[in-house]
Amino acid sequence: MSNRKSKNYMKSIESKKMNMKSIEIQVIDGLRRHTRVPQPPAPRRKDGRARRIWAREWLTRQQLRGDYDQLLQELNKVDHKGHKNFQQIYPELFEEIVERLTPLLKKKDTKLRRAHELGLKLAVTLRHLASGNDYTSLQYSFRVSKSSICRFIPVVCQAIIDTYKPEVMKCLKTPEEWNDVAKCFASKWNYFNCVGALDGKHIAIKKPKGGGSLYFSYKKFHSIVLTTLSDAKYKFLFVDVGAEGGPGDGGTWQKCNLARAIANNRAGLPQDRNLPNDDEPIPFHIVADDAFALNTWLMKPYSHQSQDPTERLYSYRLSRARRVVENAFVLLQMRWRVFGTTMQQDYRCARR
Numbered sequence: 397m398s399n400r401k402s403k404n405y406m407k408s409i410e411s412k413k414m415n416m417k418s419i420e421i422q423v424i425d426g427l428r429r430h431t432r433v434p435q436p437p438a439p440r441r442k443d444g445r446a447r448r449i450w451a452r453e454w455l456t457r458q459q460l461r462g463d464y465d466q467l468l469q470e471l472n473k474v475d476h477k478g479h480k481n482f483q484q485i486y487p488e489l490f491e492e493i494v495e496r497l498t499p500l501l502k503k504k505d506t507k508l509r510r511a512h513e514l515g516l517k518l519a520v521t522l523r524h525l526a527s528g529n530d531y532t533s534l535q536y537s538f539r540v541s542k543s544s545i546c547r548f549i550p551v552v553c554q555a556i557i558d559t560y561k562p563e564v565m566k567c568l569k570t571p572e573e574w575n576d577v578a579k580c581f582a583s584k585w586n587y588f589n590c591v592g593a594l595d596g597k598h599i600a601i602k603k604p605k606g607g608g609s610l611y612f613s614y615k616k617f618h619s620i621v622l623t624t625l626s627d628a629k630y631k632f633l634f635v636d637v638g639a640e641g642g643p644g645d646g647g648t649w650q651k652c653n654l655a656r657a658i659a660n661n662r663a664g665l666p667q668d669r670n671l672p673n674d675d676e677p678i679p680f681h682i683v684a685d686d687a688f689a690l691n692t693w694l695m696k697p698y699s700h701q702s703q704d705p706t707e708r709l710y711s712y713r714l715s716r717a718r719r720v721v722e723n724a725f726v727l728l729q730m731r732w733r734v735f736g737t738t739m740q741q742d743y744r745c746a747r748r
Contacts, residue, residue, distance in 0.1 A: 452541075454539065455539050455540070455541055457539065458538070458539040458540065461539065462516075462537075462538050462539040462540075463519070463523075463537045463538050463539075464513075464515065464516045464519045464520075464538055467482075468482070468483075468519055471487075472487045482523070482526070483519065483522045483523065483526060484522060484525070484526040484731055484732065485522065490515075490518070490519075490522075493518060493556065494514055494515050494518055496559050497514060497518070497552070497555050497556070497559060498514055500555045500558075500559070501514055501517070501551065501552065501555055502514055512540065512544065512548070516538070516540065517548045517549075517552050518552060519538070520534055520538050520540060520545055520548075520549065521548075521549050521552040521553060523537075523538075524545075524549060524734060525553075525732045525733075525734045526731070526732060526733060526734075527733055527734075528733035528734040528736060528737040530740060531545045531546060531549075531740075550741070550745045565632075565635060567633065567634050567654065568591075568633060568663075568664070569663070569664045570664050571664055571665065571666040571667070573664075574591045574663075574664065574665055574666055574680060575666050577590075577591050577592060577627045577628070577633070578590055578591055578666070578680060580627060580628040580629065581627075581628045581717055583628075584628045584629075585628060585713075585716055585717040585720070586713065586716075587683070587713050587714065587716070587717035588671050588672065588678070589669060589671065589678050589679065589680045589681060590680075590681065590682070590683055590717055591665065591680050591681065591682060592625040592626060592627060592633055592634070592682050592683075593625070593626045593627075593682070593683050593684070593717060593718045593719075593720045593721035594623075594624075594625050594626075594649065594682045594683065594684040594688065594694070594718075594721065595623075595624065595626075595645065595684065595685065595718070595721040595722060595725070596621045596622065596623040596624075596644075596645035596648060596649070596687070597621070597622045597624070597725050597735075598613050598615055598617075598619035598620075598621055598622075598641050599619055599620050599621075599622055599637075599735055599739065600617050600618065600619050600737070600738040600739065601618050601619060601620055601738065601739045601741075601743050602618065602738060602739070602740055603618045604618065604742075604743040607743070609642060610640045610642050611640050611641050611642060611743065612641065612642055613641035613642060613644070614644060615641075617738075618641065619641030620637065620638055620639065620640065620641055620743065621637070621638075621639040621640070621641055621644075621645065621648045622635070622636075622637045622735075623635070623636040623637070623639070623645065623648050623649055623652060624636075624721060624724070624725075625654065625682065625721075626720050626721040626724045627720075628717075628720055629720075630720055630723055630724040630727055631724075632724065634652075634654050636648070636652045636653075636654075639651065644687060645687040645688065646687045646688045646689055649688055650689070658682075658693050659691075659693075665679075665680045665693065666680050668680070679692050679693055680693070681693045681694060681695050682694045682695070683695055683696070683714050683717050683718040684696050684718065685697070685718065686699055695714060696714070696718075697710075697711035697714050697715050698710070698711050
């Protein structure tokens, strides 16, 4: 009797174990049906968003249909003037810039992708400066992604400045150099003892984040100021760029290194000289408009309306000499159209 009970007891335990195993199998199957298989994480951007694609297919056909590999190469072979019109420089200068910037900007290819050619980067940068086109339109014409263009255009511009600034933007320091500028003003514009025409140009930018009214100019838009001193042949002798548009031209000029150097007699201006048919020495000076403060080394026209004939003649001669810097700004904007648009870069980048 005891053996029969023990056998029944063992059978009940085994049946319970079988029921438990079937329940576990059902639970596991249910979890498998409702649980996703873990996948490797997708590549993500810097801002945390998942990258949808590695590269758009039409961007990979850059060498077949991009402007740099097709249009520019054709213009370089058959139409140098067309190349000049498209890039605002001749092919010879383009090749020289590429050669001089190569040690600074050349990148190496990686296992994932090929680096952009330096010539392509320079061509996109020059086209942006020459036409004022935004990054989106350049993306479609050159078949380079907008994100890449945003990164390398400021780098290329800074490299050009670092390479050519010591050669082409030398500020005058000796009396002989300033005297040559004065002779040119006397011969071309019949205005004597003038060492340059001064003015500022407001370059429109998008509103800086947290900038308030610091960059809001009297022209009713946000801007940075390009302050220049020009000679009689529309050549810039001194350039200061990046000041806030709020203070205006006069306030910006007072903070410039050249203004402080002239005020402290460290700019190397020549000694006072007599005007033709006159025996009174007149200081060498800069000509400007009413936005700048009058000084012995900075002259501007008479501002009142009731001017006698002598004052009117003086204002006319001075304004005619000062007009060269206005013309220089027009020539600059006609060649590099980006200065006539609202620059979309960050204000720290636009200052360059």
